[in-house]
Amino acid sequence: MTAAPPGTGSGTGALAFDGSGIDGGLYTRVVGWADAAPPWLDRLAADWSAYGLVLFAVLTVCGWARARGAGPVLMARALAAPFAVVAAYAVNSGLKRVIEEVRPCRQLPVRATLEGCPVAGDWSFPSNHAVIAFAAAASLWLVHRRLGAAALAAAVAMAASRVWVGVHYPHDVAAGALVGVLVAVPLTLLAGRAEPLVGRARGGPFGGLLGAGARA
Template sequence: MNYELFQLINRWAEHYALLDRIMIFIADNAQLIFAVILVLMWFSSKQHDLRERNQRTALYAAICSLLALSCNLVINNVYWHPRPFVDHTVHQLIPHSASESSFASDHAILAFSIAIVMAMQNHKWKYIVLGFAILTAVSRVFVGVHYPADVAGGAILALLTSLLVMKSKNILEPIIQLVFRLYAKIASCLPFFQQYTVYRYDQKKNV
């Protein structure tokens, strides 16, 4: 079933040049794009309440991503699965090491960790980011470096860690506050960044 689903997606590769270029770009650059999304979230509002909510969402998403990727490292050490191009003749559009386990997809983990947390926080970009997360997962199969089960596994792992992170807000609050304070300290020397702080560094009661 997994290979059959893989074929349904991968068979479209190398038929339409524009589609190939789009999928290659997404498959290669999705991690950078999602990192940019986190940065944009941090700097997306000058209104204090909305700014704090957006920055919290960005931090929760970053924590979830790190936790899920760390869990995947453990999975890779105890379970190894070959890439599609190792066992089959596929349309492989990007180079990739055959020695790295196919399950689960780091790209899918990162994409869905951020998208799911944004959905849980009801962020206004949630549908766009979730759609791009799905497109990222499809692109990794399209270019021939992952099976559908790899990206589905990444999405499930992202969901589980997202639920854990969002249920642990009280435990994570000291970390969130520390990041806010460190950022405020740095921003106190950089005028542009001061307008995006939750705390003012010069207010001792908040430091």
């Protein structure tokens, strides 16, 4: 466990938003559970929180591989998935700068957190990890349902881990999930309209990457 910094977030500014009144009690309870949990569970949660986003990149590649044997609409969506994730991250970054919510580990007198508290000015709302995870899951759901379901389960685990390690309020990850889905779904669906371009590209030099000969 890493000791949480005392006080109300020195250096964050008087206008920084304090989200503790929303679900600070639930956050404190979850951090308490983490403090009392077996070390192996805390290590698993901390490692997943730190490195789990790699899995979403792997699943996105799997989505592309699956789309090679599908129609051009699904391939267009699979190709758009990484861009949808980047777009969701960009929207979320803008929200963070506007809202400027202080991290709970800087705002609340918790005894310790599994992950070191981010520096002052590294805002909490919404959670970038949750945005990335749920944007990837939403895009994958529109490409391949089983991959999307696996990604969704992983996204829920990622969101939960960010609260467990002490760096986010529950409402941070819930909002992050919502932003990820609301940005990724329309962009991925819109990308499906590039079906004619993908169909033509499958007959060209990139046909091997796009699934030349796949059914229309």
